[in-house]
Amino acid sequence: MNQQADSDKAARAPGTPRRIPAPRVLPESLPFWEAANEGRLLVKKCAACGEFHHYPRDICPHCLSADTAWVQAAGTGTVYSFSTMGKGEAACTLAFVTLDEGVTLLTNLVDCDPANVGIGQRVRVSFKPSDGEYAVPMFTPA
Ligand SMILES: [Zn+2]
Numbered sequence: 001m002n003q004q005a006d007s008d009k010a011a012r013a014p015g016t017p018r019r020i021p022a023p024r025v026l027p028e029s030l031p032f033w034e035a036a037n038e039g040r041l042l043v044k045k046c047a048a049c050g051e052f053h054h055y056p057r058d059i060c061p062h063c064l065s066a067d068t069a070w071v072q073a074a075g076t077g078t079v080y081s082f083s084t085m086g087k088g089e090a091a092c093t094l095a096f097v098t099l100d101e102g103v104t105l106l107t108n109l110v111d112c113d114p115a116n117v118g119i120g121q122r123v124r125v126s127f128k129p130s131d132g133e134y135a136v137p138m139f140t141p142a
Contacts, residue, residue: 022132054103075125
């Protein structure tokens with residue numbers, strides 16, 4: 001680890017030792033990231049078939065309708081699966097979280113000991129600053 005990274009680590013609040021890379025923001029997902037900076041989790045809902053979908057797309061993956069709209073998710077869900085990688089402060093826990101709206105996000109579990117997390121754990125969204133312009137939605141035990 002270089003000098004710069006060490007000083008960055010010292011400046012960060014406890015519990016958030018890991019740098020979060022800037023998300024890759026595509027035009028069709030821009031509202032998702034702008035809302036994330038406001039602490040709101042958006043998902044896309046199709047007006048034609050009524051299904052939610054994620055990752056955000058202009059065209060509904062269920063029925064191919066272009067009649068999709070952003071709606072605010074409750075920000076709560078359950079852990080579908082998870083895996084911890086790395087050790088110590090470099091460790092991160094990747095997880096699939098199924099939102100109460102029914103869509104599944106590839107995300108991270110944060111601010112918890114993964115040893116105490118199980119499949120089906122109730123979680124809620126927590127927005128974490130990234131190295132880029134936008135905060136990234138992650139999840140913590142509810
Ligand atoms: Zn649809």
